[in-house]
Amino acid sequence: MTDSSQPHDPSSIPPSSPAERALEQAETAFGAHLAITPRERAALLRQVARRLGADKTEINEAELLHALCQVRRRSWANGMMNRAHRNGDVWVRKADVLLAAERISDPLINEDGQSAVLESVLEERWRDMADTPLRVLDDMRADLADVGTFLSGTQIERLSHSIARAFGGVDLGFEDEMILEEERRAREQEDIRAKAEARRARELQKIKDWEATLVSFEKVPALLHCSRREALRWIAENRLPIAKRDTQPDGLEIFYFDPAELKKCRPLLNSWRRGSGQKNDDGYDDSPQARKGNAAIARVAALDRFAAHFRTARALNRRITLVTGPTNSGKSHTALEALAQAESGLALAPLRLLAHEFREAMLSRGVPASLTTGEERIIDPTARHLAATVEMCPFNNPVDVAIIDEAQMLSDPDRGAAWTAAIMGVPARHVFILGAADCIPLVKRIAELCNDPVDEIHLERKSPLRPAGTLALTDLRAGDALIAFSRRDVLDLRAELMAHNRRVAVIYGALSPEVRRAEAARFNRGEADILIATDAIGMGLNLSIRRVVFSTLRKYDGRQTRNLVSQEVKQIGGRAGRFGKHEEGLVCVLEGAGRPSFIRHMLDAPPEPTLELRPLVQPDADIVQAVAQEMESDSLYGVLTRIKRAVLRPDDPNYRLADMEQALEIAAALEGVDGLDLSTRWTYAMCPINTRDNGIPRLVEWAALHARGQRIFPPGTGRLPAAATAGREELERAEKRHRRLVTWRWLAMRFPENYPELIVAERNAAILDEWIEQVLRTQSRMRESSRRYQGRRNGGAPTRQREGHNRPKTPRSKAGGFGKKKPHGKRKKD
DSSP states (O other), X not given: OOOTTSOOOGGGSOOOOHHHHHHHHHHHHHOGGGOOOXXXXXXXXXXXXXXXXXXXXXXXXXXXXXXXXXXXXXXXXXXXXXXXXXXXXXXXXXXXXXXXXXXXXXXXXXXXXXXXXXXXXXXXXXXXXXXXXXXXXXXXXXHHHHTTOOOOHHHHHXXXXXXXXXXXXXXXXXXXXHHHHHHHHHHHHHHHHHHHHHHHHHHXXXXXXXXXXXXXXXXXXXXXXXXXXXXXXXXXXXXXXOOEEEEOTTSOEEEEEOHHHHHHTGGGHHHHHHTOOSXXXXXXXXXXXXXXOSSHHHHHHOGGGGGGGOHHHHHSOOEXXXXXXXXXXXXHHXXXXXXXXXXXXXXXXXXXXXXXXXXXXXXXXXXXXXXXXXXXXXXXXXXXEEEEEGGGOOSSSOEEEEEEOOXXXXXXXXXXXXXXXXXXXXXXXXXXXXXXXXXXXXXXXXXXXXXXXXXXXXXXXXXXXXXXXEEOGGGOOXXXXXXXXXXXXXXXXXXXXXXXXXXXEEEOTTSOHHHHHHHHHHHHTTSSSEEEEOGGGGSSOOOOBSEEEESOSEEEOSSOEXXXXXXXXXXXXXXXXXXXXXXXXEEEEETTSOOHHHHHHHHHOOOOOOXXXXXXXXXXXXXXXXXXXXXXXXXXXXXXXXXXXXXXXXXXXXXEEOOOHXXXXXXXXXXXXXXXXXXXXXXXXXXOOOGGGTHHHHHHHHHHHHHTTOOOOOOOOOOOOOGGGOOHHHHHHHHHHHHHHHHHHHHHHHOTTTSOOHHHHHHHHHHHHHHHHHHHHHHHHHHHHHHXXXXXXXXXXXXXXXXXXXXXXXXXXXXXXXXXXXXXXXXXOO
16 A cells, blocks of 8 residues: 555656647747636647647747637637527628637637627628629518518617618618618518408408308209109209309218309209200300309309310310320330421420529420520520420410320319429420329320320330349448438438548439539539438439339328328339449338338339329419409409409319419418509419428518519529538528529519519529538548548548448537537427
C-alpha cells in the first residue's frame, strides 16, 4: 500500500503535451483577459494542436484569438438564434447565424456586437434576393407562407427596417413604402376574405332555396296526374329527373324532384305509356340523350353527352389502335414509328418530361416537331407534328396520327378526366392509345360512346421480370433502384446510403423534370451507384436498373395509407431489367419492409377487374360559361357548386363527375376578388398549385393584382448557399420556390400582359434547377472523395461502418440551438 504522506516522484507525472505548453505560454503572454472556461479549454487545446507543426511550438496572439473564436462560434450561433426566436424574427435562419458566427473575430464580442454582425449578413441576403426592397419583401413573405408562417404588423415593420437598410436606409423612403404597402395588402386580403365568405353564403343560400322547392316522391303522382305504379316505373327507366338523393343511416335512398322539371314531362306521358322513346307529337324530344339530364342546368352542361362536345373529332372517321403491355414491352416504339411516317401528328404525354421525350424522339427520326405544355412553348413554324401534355390537347386541328400515352391514368381521381377528354376529343384519323392492360375495358367503353372502332395489340415484356426475395440495405449494388413513397423517406435513405459511402442519385416528385432527367443521367452513366426514387420513376425516364428494391409495400395516396396494388408493383418493378442492358429484371423487398411473397403475388396477378366503367368527366370553359348563362350568374363558385350537385346523377349510366374539390376551393376564395370575368376565374381555378405551400392564398393575391390591372412579377430564387453546405431545409425551400415559378409561368402563358418578364422566370427556374442538381451531385461526390481519402489512410481499402452505427445523426436543439438532441415526434409525409 502506498504511503500518501510521501511526496510524489516528479518523474512519475506525465509531461504536458505540446498543445498544453503552447496554450499556457499564450495565456501567460496575452490571454489573461479572455476568461477561458474549463469547458472551453479542452476544445481550445484541440484548436491549438492543429496550429502546431513539427517545427512550431508556440502560437501568437492572433492565432490564440482565432482559435478561441472557433471554440465559441457554436454558442454564439445558439445565442443569436435564441434571441431571434424570442424577438419573433422568423426570417432568421440557421445558415444566417452560422455565417454571422463565422465572421466574428473578437472572442469577447457582446450580444449587441453579435446582432450587428447578424444584421450585416441579413442585409447581404436581402440584396442577393432581388433588385428592389418590395420584391425582397414579397419573396420573403412567400418563403415564410410556404411553411405556414404569416407575419404580424410588428414583424413586417421590423423586417422592413432590415430590408430598407440593405437598400440604402430609411432616408430613401423604402421603409415607409414597404410598411404602407404591407398594411394595404393586409387590408385588401381581409376585405377579399370577408367578401368571399359573404358571397359563398349567398350562393349556398340560393341552392338551399332551390332545394326547398323540391318535393318527395309522394307528391309526384299528383303533379303528373299518373298512378304511383307508373311513377315508380318511369323512375326505374330513368325517365323522371331526380333532382336530389338523400341516403338514410339505414342505407335507404330518398328521392326529391323539381316540380318545374316534372311539369315539363307532362306532354311526354302518353308516349311513355305507349312505350315509345321517340320525339312525340307535341315537339318534345324524348330520346335517351334528352332524358339523361336532371334539370335545365344539366341539359345545358350536357356532361351526360360528353363525347358530343368534341365536334371536330366526331366529324372524323376515327380508328383507335389500343397498344397494351407491361413496362419494357416497346409500346412507345410501335406508335412512334407510325407517328413519324404520318404527314401530321400529335403525341400526348402525362408529364412535361415525357412530352420532351416524345419531341426528341420525333426530331431523332428527322421529323420537325413543336412542344406545348402548361408552362412552356417551343414552336417550329415548319412543323406539322406536336408533342404536348394531355391537358394541352388541341381539339380543333385535325391530324393524321395521334398517340395518347399511359391510358391507365383514366382511373386516376385527379387527372383521369383529362385522359377521357383527350381520348374522346383528339382530332386524329388514327389514334394510338398506349397503356397497361388494366386500361382495356375503359378505353373500349369510351370508344363505344364515340362510335369508334378499336384494334388491339398486346405486347409482351422483352426481358423477364421475377421476384428476388429480400435485401439488406448494405447488400445494394450498382444498378439498383431503391423505392420509397415520400420525399422525406427518399432523403433519409440517401443519407443512410451515403453514410455507407455509396454514390446516390435521387428522383422524387418535388424535383423539376430537368433535375429528374439529370439525376437519371448520372445513374445511367454510372456516376451514381444507387438510385433512390418515389413512384415518379413509374412513368417515363429511360433508366438502366438491374434490381428494383421496395423499401416499403405501403404508400399514402393523398387520402389514406394503403398496400400497393398490383398495377403499381408492376409499373414500378417493371423498370428493372432494361432490354439490351440487363438479361432480366429483379424485384426485391428491403429487409424488414414486408414479405417477398407479396411481390410475387402482385407480379403474377392478372389485371385487376375494372368495376367502374364510366369514364371521369369535368366541365370545360364552354360548359362553365353555358351553365352560368342558364343560371344568370357570374359566380364561378355558384356555377361549379350547381354543376357538382345537378349536372350528373350519381347513377348516370355513362359518365362520372371528376373530383372538383380543388377547383371549388379556389373558386370560393376568388369570390372576394372583384374585376375578373368568369372565364378568367375559371382559368385561375384550373391553375396547378400545391395547397400545402400556401398555394390558394398566393393565387388569390395574384388574382387581386390582376383584377386591378397591376403586373405580377416572377418569384425570385432567393439566396442560394454553396451547394456543398446546403442542408435539407435549403433544398426544400428551393424546391418550393421552383413550384412557385411553375405556377407563375403557367399563368404567364395565359395572361402575358399581367405576368410579364417570362424570360426572367425561365432564367430563375433554370438557376434553381442547376443549384438543386448541384446540391445532389456535389454532396454525393464529396462523400465519394471522403471515402477514397479514408481508404488511402487505411492502406487503400475503403472503410465501412459497422452495421448499427451507420445512421447519420442530425443535430437538433431546443429554442433554435444546434447540437442538442430533441425528442422525435410524429413524422409528416412530404
